[in-house]
Amino acid sequence: xxxxxxxxxxxxxxxxxxxxxxxxxxxxxxxxxxxxxxxxxxxxxxxxxxxxxxxxxxxxxxxxxxxxxxxxxxxxxxxxxxxxxxxxxxxxxxxxxxxxxxxxxxxxxxxxxxxxxxxxxxxxxxxxxxxxxxxxxxxxxxxxxxxxxxxxxxxxxxxxxxxxxxxxxxxxxxxxxxxxxxxxxxxxxxxxxxxxxxxxxxxxxxxxxxxxxxxxxxxxxxxxxxxxxxxxxxxxxxxxxxxxxxxxxxxxxxxxxxxxxxxxxxxxxxxxxxxxxxxxxxxxxxxxxxxxxxxxxxxxxxxxxx
Amino acid sequence: xxxxxxxxxxxxxxxxxxxxxxxxxxxxxxxxxxxxxxxxxxxxxxxxxxxxxxxxxxxxxxxxxxxxxxxxxxxxxxxxxxxxxxxxxxxxxxxxxxxxxxxxxxxxxxxxxxxxxxxxxxxxxxxxxxxxxxxxxxxxxxxxxxxxxxxxxxxxxxxxxxxxxxxxxxxxxxxxxxxxxxxxxxxxxxxxxxxxxxxxxxxxxxxxxxxxxxxxxxxxxxxxxxxxxxxxxxxxxxxxxxxxxxxxxxxxxxxxxxxxxxxxxxxxxxxxxxxxxxxxxx
Amino acid sequence: xxxxxxxxxxxxxxxxxxxxxxxxxxxxxxxxxxxxxxxxxxxxxxxxxxxxxxxxxxxxxxxxxxxxxxxxxxxxxxxxxxxxxxxxxxxxxxxxxxxxxxxxxxxxxxxxxxxxxxxxxxxxxxxxxxxxxxxxxxxxxxxxxxxxxxxxxxxxxxxxxxxxxxxxxxxxxxxxxxxxxxxxxxxxxxxxxxxxxxxxxxxxxxxxxxxxxxxxxxxxx
Numbered sequence: 001x002x003x004x005x006x007x008x009x010x011x012x013x014x015x016x017x018x019x020x021x022x023x024x025x026x027x028x029x030x031x032x033x034x035x036x037x038x039x040x041x042x043x044x045x046x047x048x049x050x051x052x053x054x055x056x057x058x059x060x061x062x063x064x065x066x067x068x069x070x071x072x073x074x075x076x077x078x079x080x081x082x083x084x085x086x087x088x089x090x091x092x093x094x095x096x097x098x099x100x101x102x103x104x105x106x107x108x109x110x111x112x113x114x115x116x117x118x119x120x121x122x123x124x125x126x127x128x129x130x131x132x133x134x135x136x137x138x139x140x141x142x143x144x145x146x147x148x149x150x151x152x153x154x155x156x157x158x159x160x161x162x163x164x165x166x167x168x169x170x171x172x173x174x175x176x177x178x179x180x181x182x183x184x185x186x187x188x189x190x191x192x193x194x195x196x197x198x199x200x201x202x203x204x205x206x207x208x209x210x211x212x213x214x215x216x217x218x219x220x221x222x223x224x225x226x227x228x229x230x231x232x233x234x235x236x237x238x239x240x241x242x243x244x245x246x247x248x249x250x251x252x253x254x255x256x257x258x259x260x261x262x263x264x265x266x267x268x269x270x271x272x273x274x275x276x277x278x279x280x281x282x283x284x285x286x287x288x289x290x291x292x293x294x295x296x297x298x299x300x301x302x303x304x305x306x
Numbered sequence: 307x308x309x310x311x312x313x314x315x316x317x318x319x320x321x322x323x324x325x326x327x328x329x330x331x332x333x334x335x336x337x338x339x340x341x342x343x344x345x346x347x348x349x350x351x352x353x354x355x356x357x358x359x360x361x362x363x364x365x366x367x368x369x370x371x372x373x374x375x376x377x378x379x380x381x382x383x384x385x386x387x388x389x390x391x392x393x394x395x396x397x398x399x400x401x402x403x404x405x406x407x408x409x410x411x412x413x414x415x416x417x418x419x420x421x422x423x424x425x426x427x428x429x430x431x432x433x434x435x436x437x438x439x440x441x442x443x444x445x446x447x448x449x450x451x452x453x454x455x456x457x458x459x460x461x462x463x464x465x466x467x468x469x470x471x472x473x474x475x476x477x478x479x480x481x482x483x484x485x486x487x488x489x490x491x492x493x494x495x496x497x498x499x500x501x502x503x504x505x506x507x508x509x510x511x512x513x514x515x516x517x518x519x520x521x522x523x524x525x526x527x528x529x530x531x532x533x534x535x536x537x538x539x540x541x542x543x544x545x546x547x548x549x550x551x552x553x554x555x556x557x558x559x560x561x562x563x564x565x566x567x568x569x570x571x572x573x574x575x576x577x578x579x580x581x582x583x584x585x586x587x588x
Numbered sequence: 589x590x591x592x593x594x595x596x597x598x599x600x601x602x603x604x605x606x607x608x609x610x611x612x613x614x615x616x617x618x619x620x621x622x623x624x625x626x627x628x629x630x631x632x633x634x635x636x637x638x639x640x641x642x643x644x645x646x647x648x649x650x651x652x653x654x655x656x657x658x659x660x661x662x663x664x665x666x667x668x669x670x671x672x673x674x675x676x677x678x679x680x681x682x683x684x685x686x687x688x689x690x691x692x693x694x695x696x697x698x699x700x701x702x703x704x705x706x707x708x709x710x711x712x713x714x715x716x717x718x719x720x721x722x723x724x725x726x727x728x729x730x731x732x733x734x735x736x737x738x739x740x741x742x743x744x745x746x747x748x749x750x751x752x753x754x755x756x757x758x759x760x761x762x763x764x765x766x767x768x769x770x771x772x773x774x775x776x777x778x779x780x781x782x783x784x785x786x787x788x789x790x791x792x793x794x795x796x797x798x799x800x801x802x803x804x805x806x807x808x809x
Contacts, residue, residue: 028363029532077519078527087528088363120517122425125773126433148774182673187754188766203673206763208515208755211530212656218533219348221663239533310709311701311727312631312719319631327634334638341661417791418784419748421762426784429776508650522650536660543653550648 028088046285048101048277054108059265061134062107071109073100074119074133074258078209081234081291082139085118092116095230096137098286099156099274103135103257106273121189125149128260135270136258139231141190142304151263152256153270155301156283159228160249161191164235166217167244172224174248178202182222184213191227194251210235218242228253230291237293245294254301271303345536355534359541364528371524372545378438378520379507382445386506387499389446390453395483397458415451420444421512428516441513449506456498460491493564500557504550521545591775592782595768602764603786609681609750609760610790614743616686621693622728628698631719639694647691651752655684659756673757681753689746696738700731703807736806740798747790761786 056062065071075096076083083096097116104114119127119138127133128150139159142152163183165172172181179201185192187206195204205222207213213225214235224246225232232245257274259267277283278300287298315323345351358364396408424444427435435443464487472482492499514523525542529535592599627639646654659680662668669679704727712726754762765783769776 025360026362029358029361078530080530084531085527087358087524087531088361088367090367118517118519120515121770122515123428123433123437123517126428126431128433130431130433132433132436145771145773187757187763188770190770193767193771205673205677206757206759207659209526209530211526211533211535212660214533215529215535215660219660219663310706310713311629311722313713315631323632326632330632330634330638345661413792413795414788416744417748417788419751419762419787421751422765422780422784422787425765426780429780504648508648511650511652522652539653539656539660543649543657546650546653547645547648551644 028086044289046098046282046289048105048282050105050110051108054106054269056107056265056269059263059269061131061260061263061266062269064131065107065109065134070113070115071104071107071135072115072117072133073104074124074127074136074138075100075116076120076138077118078211079139079231079234080238081294082230083137084234085116093290094234095157095286095290096139098290099257100135100137102277102282102286103137103270103273106276107269124258128258131260134260138258139228140256140258141228141253142256146258147306149261151259151261151267152306153259153267154256154274154303155254156257156274157230157255157298158301159230159253159255161194161226161251161253162229162232162249163246164214164217164225164232164243165223165246166220167242169223172246174246175199175202175250178224181224183224183226184216184222185226186210186213189227190253191251195226214243228255230255233291233294233296237291240293245296247296254304268305271305274301275303350534350536355532355537358528358532358534359537367524368541368545371519371521372549374519374524375507375510375521376549378441378445378510378513378518379503382442382449382506382510383503385442385446386449386453386502389450390457391488393450393454394457394461395488397454398461398483400479412451412454415447420448420509421515423447424512424516437513437516437518440516441510441518444512445506445509448509449502452502452505453499456495456502457488457491460495461487463494464490496557496561496564500553500560503557504553507550507553508546589778589781591768591772591778595764598764598767599782599786601759602761602783603790605758605760605763606747606750606786606790609678609685609753609758610743610747612678612682613685613689613746613750616682617689617693617746620686620690622697624690624694625697625701626723628694629701629723643691643694646687647695649688651684651688651749652755654688655681655752655756658684658687677757681750681756681758685746685749685753689742689749692742692745693739696735696742697728697731699738700733700735701727703734704730730807733805734807736798736802740795740802743794743798744791747794748787 075092076094077085077092079094079096082094083092084094085092100114100116101111104111117127117133119133119136124136124138124140125146128136136150137156140146140152141159142155146152163172163175163178171177175195175198178195178199181202182205183195183202184205184207185195187208192204192206195202205213205216207216210225210227210231213222216222217225218239225235229245229247229249236243236245257270259270274283277286283300313319342351349355359368393408393412396404397412399405399408421444424440427440427443428437431440461483468486468490469482472486473479477485510520511522513520514526519527521542525538526535529538532538624639624643627635628643630636630639659677662680662683669676708726708730709722712722717725750760751762754760754766761783765779768779772779
């Protein structure tokens with residue numbers, strides 16, 4: 001019973017070293033499904049033409065970007081298909097990431113001049129207000145209260161609340177068939193509130209991340225996961241044999257690019273970039289490469305220059 | 307002192323103890339077996355769910371994530387010790403107003419959850435403070451208050467004669483505190499202080515909510531990437547438990563070093579219990 | 589402050605959630621903590637080892653992970669409570685809080701046992717009481733009196749630890765805060781002030797209760 005602390009220490013240290021150095025297979029594991037993009041959709045990584053001699057007069061943010069020689073973009077790190085950071089390499093991948101790359105290209109910046117910074121729902125506004133990031137591309141729904149503190153370019157994607165179910169489940173066809181079903185969403189999120197108020201006959205489970213919801217879904221502990229279809233598509237693309245998106249959106253969530261408040265010049269330029277990408281096919285390439293694995297072909301959005 | 311709670315076991319008691327032991331072991335085995343069986347049934351033990359962890363890139367990344375956690379904890383512990391010492395000294399001051407203000411401050415700092423304090427730094431500064439420092443400061447305010455309470459209890463526990471003797475030597479009250487009382491308080495309260503270090507390390511996990519990627523966050527992200535949330539959480543839990551046990555082990559070594567009691571007296575006091583740990587260790 | 593007045597319902601529901609989680613977990617961890625303390629001083633080495641192992645494992649794991657295992661593993665082990673999902677998740681959260689907090693309760697009681705003069709236990713044994721009775725009739729009642737202050741700290745921490753349950757389908761103060769922030773991104777500071785005040789109030793009530801208790805039954809220093 002009485003072991004000296006030294007022995008315990010030595011044993012622990014030895015185990016740790018063994019685990020960390022002794023028996024490691026070289027390299028990185030391959031990501032399951034299309035989390036990083038491309039794996040199931042078969043598309044190759046798109047590249048975007050970097051514009052030359054971009055000049056935006058009267059944009060403080062752009063001045064900051066040019067003098068620093070890089071742009072800092074706030075993105076999600078835990079949303080497969082949209083913004084996911086690889087556990088091994090720390091590289092980001094997903095639709096939001098591609099959008100950031102194509103916007104950066106139109107501002108004259110190459111992909112390696114982009115610094116991705118993880119933002120979570122709690123810190124998107126503070127980061128933009130304080131200039132910790134130059135723009136936010138992070139499943140960021142445009143709404144009026146947020147417009148009071150930040151500016152939005154876009155939308156670059158019009159998401160809608162939808163349902164993710166197990167592949168063999170035919171009983172759930174839309175929000176009206178949720179009576180008595182267990183539905184999972186994220187605490188404090190708009191989709192969760194909508195289910196609570198508009199579809200109270202569903203049993204709502206609220207966890208802190210969608211990943212935990214998806215885990216509950218595959219473990220048969222809940223029957224559906226609900227949030228914006230783009231996020232659900234990311235999970236469906238990851239496990240196409242186990243999960244599917246119902247495909248009957250019942251809300252409209254325009255995803256915008258968050259910009260520092262008051263920088264109208266930059267907002268105009270980013271809006272131009274999105275329109276350009278929709279016309280020349282870059283937008284479609286970005287989508288196919290990342291969320292395409294979920295088997296859908298959405299309409300490109302129309303930019304709203306408010 | 308647990309040994310004084312029961313008589314030295316006779317033949318019947320020994321037999322009974324053996325039966326209890328066997329039953330206990332059986333129970334533990336049954337519970338463990340059930341857990342493993344259900345996990346296996348749910349496919350959580352499948353090779354593919356554990357495979358990512360055998361790659362070196364993942365292992366080095368795990369080490370980096372571990373360091374991110376330890377770094378927050380180290381800085382927060384250092385600052386908490388400083389803040390705790392200041393608060394403790396102020397609260398023991400002879401000036402009544404100072405005592406009252408500090409008492410109020412300490413009571414206030416103990417109340418809100420650490421997560422809420424991190425939110426405060428993030429939002430009140432409108433993001434000017436990087437998330438790393440939001441996390442550190444949130445942890446520091448709370449744990450500084452707790453450590454000040456521990457130190458104060460330690461100072462109060464120093465025999466009265468020590469203080470009187472120091473004053474008699476002509477030391478100023480600052481010198482008495484610095485040279486006589488605090489060193490003894492730190493030594494006697496070491497177990498409680500170390501327990502608080504473990505708390506800081508665990509609480510640093512809260513920083514993921516404000517966007518700082520540490521061990522727990524890295525683990526759940528990995529679980530998202532390879533949809534192996536349960537195995538990833540098990541691995542992360544093992545790393546936390548291991549780290550905290552190493553800290554506890556180091557503390558015991560340190561305690562032994564600093565202890566002034568003769569080894570014989572220590573042996574007599576065994577089995578030892580961290581008597582003061584109950585203090586603020588959560 | 590307008591945002592708080594407009595959302596008093598959300599706010600109150602959150603505070604009530606915190607109180608309910610706290611009350612159940614407090615009772616549960618007191619019971620389990622005492623049992624664990626008994627295990628840790630028991631005559632059988634296996635019992636002591638089991639108690640020690642449990643405390644060391646659970647105490648060193650972040651509460652978030654303890655709760656994650658509770659929420660994720662229990663349904664997989666076919667353990668369910670009630671039909672309503674809300675009840676189920678509440679029970680999962682309370683179980684996790686009990687599992688975690690009882691480690692600290694156990695350690696506090698164990699140190700309390702150490703403060704009981706050795707003569708007490710020896711006298712109890714001398715009149716022929718077996719281990720169980722020595723503990724329950726003589727030692728534990730005195731130990732409890734000695735540990736009122738540390739127990740107060742543990743329960744204050746428990747009030748705040750209930751906030752972790754917000755990540756696992758339990759509505760309490762932090763959930764209320766997240767809801768309010770999501771819908772009122774322009775009034776964050778007022779929301780934070782309100783939530784902080786609520787916690788300060790709850791903690792003050794618990795602290796006061798323990799002060800009273802200490803005065804009533806505590807061992808004078």
